Amino acid sequence: MQKTFRMTKAILSTAFLAPVEYYSKIYNYDEIWIEACDNFIKQTYRNRCFIGAVNLVQNLSIPIEKGTELKTSIKDVRLSEHGNWRHQHWFAIRSTYNNTPFFEYYEDDFAPFFEKRFDFLFDLNEQLRELICSLIGIEKKINYTTEYLKREEIDGSDFREIIHPKRDYKELDKEFIANPYYQTFQDKWGFRDNLSVIDLLFNMGPESILVLKNSIKR
Secondary structure, three states: OOOOOOOOEEEEEOOOOOEHHHHHHHHHOOEEEEEOOOEOOOOOOOOEEEEEOOOOEEEEEOOEOOOOOOOOEHHHOEEOOHHHHHHHHHHHHHHHHOOOOOHHHHHHHHHHHHOOOOOEHHHHHHHHHHHHHHHHOOOOOEEEOOOOOOHHHOOOEEOOOOOOOOOOHHHHOOOEOOOOOOOOOHHHHOOOOOOEHHHHHHHHHHHHHHHHHOOEOO
């Protein structure tokens, strides 16, 4: 029997250091499901994030092994070591956030994820999500789908393809509010919205949860 989702439930794709919009759902919805049975889709948050570097919004994209990018279950997508991406990503994150109020406080929590080799994208994403939820103070059981659900089979809020780097959240996600918060380079570049949740965490620390609480229309 197919599981259904009420309006108190939200279903999300797995995501690498997902944007603030994504974590606003995890915090504000009563029940969260993460899709574990879809296929990998290129150019999505499944294997990329965006950080607020000194003079640009920088895209950090994880390479995956060739041959696993098409019609491969997300849980079977293997990471590639091409381009020494783990070192490059951590260097970019440190360079961007080293002077933020809380980077030094959380640095040792994140560093191991860029030192240890993970075989599968899904495992990396979900372990990072667990860490981020713990650091922010989100105490919520996360459920995983056991079969792929088509949109018409879901009784609830389906954000799997709405939260997408190529699509404007202002058009697709009418309930999300990108509340401004302190950013290190804000005086120069203005507030840059809906970056990776680590931008929120490194800039706001324990107050991140207050930003998420007020980031959704009720």
